[in-house]
Amino acid sequence: MKSMKIAVIPGDGIGVEVMEAALHVLDSLDMEFEFMEADAGDACLERTGTALPEETLEVVGESRATLFGAAGESAADVIVRLRREFDLFANLRPVKSLPGVPCL
Incomplete structure (x- = not known):
């Protein structure tokens, strides 16, 4: 079986x-x-002077999937650039109602 390449970006915190x-x-x-x-x-x-280095974009471009942890103050810069670079248009946040749990 061929392995699937996954970019792993732990980020901050x-x-x-x-x-x-x-x-x-x-x-x-x-x-x-x-x-x-x-x-x-x-x-x-802080280390490199950029929140999203070109090397990271290359790794993401070579992968079949990307796991992104979290980013602090630079989160918007990182997420918006990833969306633009890879033509990502949706930010899905699944929600599930649980029986017996009050909700809005």
């Missing part, structure tokens, strides 16, 4: 912890993945 958990889940599947880590976010901005 809780993104690092969330990404570790997500990768643990994917590792438990009976599938082949090639995880390609890339950098983005506030820490990246």
Whole structure:
């Protein structure tokens, strides 16, 4: 079976912890993945002078999917640029009502 390339961008703050958990889940599947880590976010901005380096865009462009953790103050810069570069037009946020749980 051919492995699926997945760009992994932990980003900042809780993104690092969330990404570790997500990768643990994917590792438990009976599938082949090639995880390609890339950098983005506030820490990246402080280190490199840009919140979303060209190298990260290249990694995302070479992948079949991208996992993005979180970004701090630079989140809008990172997310908007990723959407524009890769012609992404939807920001889906699934919602599910649970029986017995009051909701609006």
